Amino acid sequence: MSVDHPRFRAAAIQAAPAFLDLDAGIDKAIALIAEAAGNGAALVAFPETWLPGYPWFIWLDSPAWGLQFFQRYHDNSLAYGTPQADRLAAAAREHGVTVVLGLSERKGGSLYIAQWIIGPDGETIARRRKLKPTHVERTVFGEGDGSDLSVYPTALGRLGGLCCWEHLQPLSKYAMYAQDEQVHVAAWPSFSLYRGGAYALGPEVNTAASRIYAVEGSCFVVGPCATVSPEVIELLCTDDTKRALLLPGGGFARIFAPDGQLMHEPLAEDAEGIVYADLDLGLISLAKAAADPAGHYSRPDVTRLLLNKTPGERVVPFSAPGVELEAEPAALLRTDDPLEVAVRN
Template identity: 65%
Template sequence: MAIEHPRYRVAAVQAAPEFLNLEATVDKTIALIEEAARGGASLIAFPETWIPGYPWFAWLGAPIWGMKFIQPYHDNSMVIDSVQFERVAQAASRSNITVALGFSEKDAGSLYIAQAILSPEGKTIATRRKLKPTHVERAIFGEGDGSDLAVHDTNLGRIGALCCWEHLQPLTKYAMYAQNEQVHIAAWPSFSLYVDAAYALGPEVNNAASRLYAVEGQCFVVAPCATVSQKMIDMLCETPEQQALLKLGGGHAQIYGPDGRSLADPLPPDAEGLLYADIDLAAITLAKAAADPAGHYSRPDVTQLLLDRNPKPRVVYAKHGQSANGNSPGMRAVEHTEFEEGEQA
């Protein structure tokens, strides 16, 4: 009996958020979810930090200048399982669609570049944090850990997600490929910054990274990409120099097949909308037959990846009767740890 591979439609968002407005961006999120469902999509993917928008102020001036945006950015970042988070989950359930959402996650006093995968029943399949914020993002966001490099079984296949320049980290990518990822969400902000500068952060490099991910991983890549609105420029750019740095539009959403082929006609860079593509997971078989980098096309006797997916909590609470090092009072701390066969540190 032949195995049936899932076939369905995916949608990639290309739009501007209601910048620094949590409630309004959630409203727009729900409207796009409903539009994607009407368009026949079974999965919709949103850009990096879609809620409440990407913090372009970190790139446009000195840190002390950007501090005036920090409070509103914190206030409008989203808490997991908050009322706003649940509104998005309920929209996924009403529309019977899987949602891959990018957002600035607020957890106590810290922010993280986060993604959530929500099921068509409105359940949280997974949440993750960007492992290493890029460049000046580190002045705003904290880091994830190895538990954030995970691929998840869903009714649409094995789905994973990364943000922006995580797609330039070879070991990060390989960790995902090795988990038999079939559909990958590559979330990007708009490609609007330093467009005319000597160091390109534009669509050529970034879309190439998404396309190469599809070829290397032999998976479908849904690459949503935000846009910058005139309202955002008016809020963020106070000088001609800043206006020269941050450009209107910058949307370059894409959807790629496992052979790197573009599966959707792109929208104009300044346009908002959804890209759609019909995908068939059976196409992965042929791509894997040619080159499976974590399978038959690997050489583990020459190169191997050590992946530690254990969460790294900031505080570990000792059990009653234990000292801070985990030993009973008066017991000498061990000087080494032995692992069972197959275990890793």
């Protein structure tokens, strides 16, 4: 009996967020979901922290200067289980599409760079967090844990995602490849910062990172990428130095095939819109026939990856009557170091 491979249309959003305005951002997200679904998309992917926009203020000046925006950013980040979140789930259900939403997740007093995968029935498939915020992002966001390096079975194939420079982490990428990822959402915020100077932050490197992920992982990569609006420039760039650092535009949404082929005509970097590609997951076997990095093209006798997928709860309640104090429960012995976990076990 032959295998029936999913075939469907994917959509990558290239648009400016409604910066620091959660409700307006949700309105815009719902409109884009409707537009993509109307054009036949079964998967709609949004950029990193699209709600409520990427916090560009952290790159433009000192942390003390950026604090003037922080409360607004925190208050307009999305909390799960709220009426605002329910509206997004309802949009996915109404249009029968899978949505991968990039957001600043608010939980208690902390924020996390997150991706929320919502199924076509409006139910949550996964909620993941960026494992390690990049550079000055650590002044705003907390960290994810090993459970966030996961791939999920869906009607559209085995679906996963990473944010921004997680695509420069070789071990994190390999952890995803080894889970037989077929469709990968590479969420980017915009390639607008430090153009012409810090080349690793520009479109050449970052677009290449998405493309090489497709080739290395033998998977489709759907890469949404936001744009920076003139309104954000007006708000944040209060002098010539800042205006030289953050430029308008920066949209480089891309969808790549498992052989690295660009599957559509790109939009201009300052244009808002949606790029589409028709994915045939049957092509993955052709790519993996040449090089399956976690299969026939691997050498596990030489190199292997140790992946600790234990969720990183901060408090682990337990009840163990009669246990002496010096006999600590295993749950409290958990560590972020997977090698230490392996030794203890």
